[in-house]
Amino acid sequence: MRFKIFNKCIIGLVLYVISCYAVATEGLFLEGFGAISRGMGGTAASHYVGPASMMVNPATMGLSDTTGEVLLGFDLITTDISATNLGTGEKVSSSTHSHNRGPYVAPQIAFTSKVSNWTFGAGMFAQAGVGVEYGESSFLSRGDIGETGYAAGADTGLENASRLFILDIPLAASFKVNDDLSVGATLDAKWTGLNLDYLFGSKQLGSLIGDGRASGSLLGLVGTLPDPRGVHISVSKNKEVSSGVDGWGYSGRLGMAYKVTPKTNLGISYMFKSKMNDLKGNGTVTAVDGIVGNIPIEGQVRVLDFNSPAKLDVGVSHQFTDKFLVALDLSRVFWKDALKDIKVGFASDAGDVDLKLPQNAKDQTIVAIGASYAATQNLTLRAGYRQATQPFNDEGLLALIPAVLKRHATLGISYQVSKSGRFDAAYSRAFEHSMTNQSDFNTSSAVRSSIAQDNFVFGYTHSF
Template sequence: MKHRLMGPITAGVLAITSQPALAVTDVFRFVGFGQVSGAMGGAATAFDVGAAGMMTNPATLSLMPEGSQFYLGMDVTFGDLAIKNLDTGEVADSEDHSKNRGPYAVPQMAYTYHSGSLTLGAGIFPQGGVGTEYGNSSFLSRATGGLDTGLENSSRLMTLNIPFAASYEVNDKLTVGASLDAMWQGLNLDLLLGADQVGSLIGSGRASGSLVPVLGGLPDLRGAHLSFTRNHPVASGADAWGIGGRIGLTYKVSKDTVLGVAYSMESHIADMKGDATLTAVDALAGQVPLRGRISVRDFQTPAQLNLGISHQVNAQWMIVADVSRIFWKHAMKDVDVGFVADTGDNIDILLPLNFKDQTALSLGAAYQTGKWTLRGGTRFVTQALRSETLLSVMPAITTRFVSAGFSYQFSPTSKVDVAWNHSFKKKMDNSSLPNTSAPIRVEHAQDTVGLGYTHSF
């Protein structure tokens, strides 16, 4: 498999500080960016969350103290994910088998400079991800008719943002901000489809190409396995670059109350491409691997609208709230995969997702005493995934979150932020072709612990 360079900035920073990412998420987007937001239920639209504000509402950068700040952070996530076969009672746990899928470490790094009415910033922030690792011996690795294949079932999606942000204080009440992001997205995938799933895709017009009659011509087809995975801390089996960005504003209703509005645009990322192997699984002919190139087309992160408010109750207490609308419906209709074998034959597959738009409510509070600031929060979101299109390798179904954390100010120029975020266990069933062969029940919960350091100068 050819080695692809991701660029000196991305590879250099992440190879030193990270493993690939999966943090507590709404589908594939992280609940909060930075430990301040993460400890307050993901709210970040109308108060100072530090340099990570450039990922939600860049106008909040003007709420930071004047001068320069350097921020370095890390979140580590421990997932609890299991897939149950409702026919047999077997359970496939997603574990730390291999391929860098857990525990997951998410790095962040940023620099900001605030002088007068203008604040500038740049950073590196993972925006979202998902990861599963079921190994090669669970019921997910059995083809139609109970045929054991020994083939992997796993996934790893990582989306990385490199924002360049600016915030400008128009007057003593109104501040506007914007960011332009370079984006990198990488995907590892090992997926076995049973013969009934393949047949359902063909019958519904979701599988086409010159390889379709080849598969149909095998004497006893039991399934097809698609694999494009790199066992590497950063690089993925298929990847691509693109752009994104957001605009925002804050408005000081009074000296104690701030309103915020921000809109993150849907990404424009090129088709992810890489080397891949399509393996036909036949009861008589055995496993027939075909090597070639894969394209995952138009796999985008959704637009998001945030409305927020913060209120300084007194010298110690602050309360905050965000309401968000996340536009998954337009961004995530299908997983559109194209495979071209080295022989020139091809197959195009559309795995249906049909995500729904989400509404999210984030609530948080902070209490400051001396050098300590204590924080807590919660978040509730509507469900974006549909049970009839649930995929075992893309099971981000959690909808209820609780968080806590603190900051400690070592000196006027140095502080540390700590956050903990928990997603309560969520269950969802799917017994519908083509995305599953056996009827399954997904159970998913996660915990994330984050640490950040900020130095002012």
């Protein structure tokens, strides 16, 4: 049974990682970077969206009319998340009790500078960030008995919560080849932080053991507890940024912007799959037993190959009049290559366990359209819509985590407060989406998870 503890712990973290992929709006990417792009449905491949252009197509940095800009802003992410036990009808909604799980505030800081035909830039943006807080008294905190699932177990008083944050720090450059063509590239440092508190029932654990998805020296301790009810993993820090497990890595982008006609631009960019170091941190695994009680074990958790997928963006924009611009982006996110398996390890003085959990995610397609209208000399209005396919199967999600959002509607505004200063703001509504998980590997009872989001972006840009 000790094997169960660690095995399930590992499973917990692994599956949680999957859940993180699912929660962060369209996976591991926010639905647009910067208020200009966000207000136009996240489009940014073919038109200039301020210094945040470096987060999609760095070649478009050269489309700016200024010699340089500085952006200071932030994302405000709010979520409406719930989980429903389809066996009992019980429902729990995420709240904001603790662990800084929402609303989420994330930075948008960048600058660009032109030198002859070159434009250079650097920035710091939240690539993704979200989490849930289900507390300590819902059906998710109930240990189970054998095949009976959540309904038969006793309350454990153990927390179920999560938080994911990915920070992207790009160094960017673009070069104006001629009046029609610009090219660009970025080299990005990435930091990922993950918090997790999750209880896995014995039914889940039994399914994983039976399928041979775990290995390690702790496997010999199986069956040592008299009345196992589940395993709880806690890898969390109650800090604004610090996380239970974290790690650094890198990625990069290549981009091209081409003026097809005097009023029509074509843009193409490709972001490479990230190369992340293992996420590491200290954690506690607690075995829940109906007779012995809770048995905590301290150790180190590793999340291996936690990479952002490669992404291709193709866009076209057309300036219908001096005041009216329309943009269309088509994106392909290559999840299949990035998320075939989730690999997690747990090591302690008592031994170790490694888990390899297949996910078989599908590549994702995203279509976005946006428009902007210069209502006055100082005021610009924006609107947009984007829709994505679902890269994950229902069986690949945890009860703790909802589905990947598929539909966003957006609004935005810019106001020129001075000759060199501009205030930008945008709002995006992610419409509710639900998925149902009935896989024994990921849940002790069929659970439907639902999510909707209201996200805001505020920024001030100074031009020089």
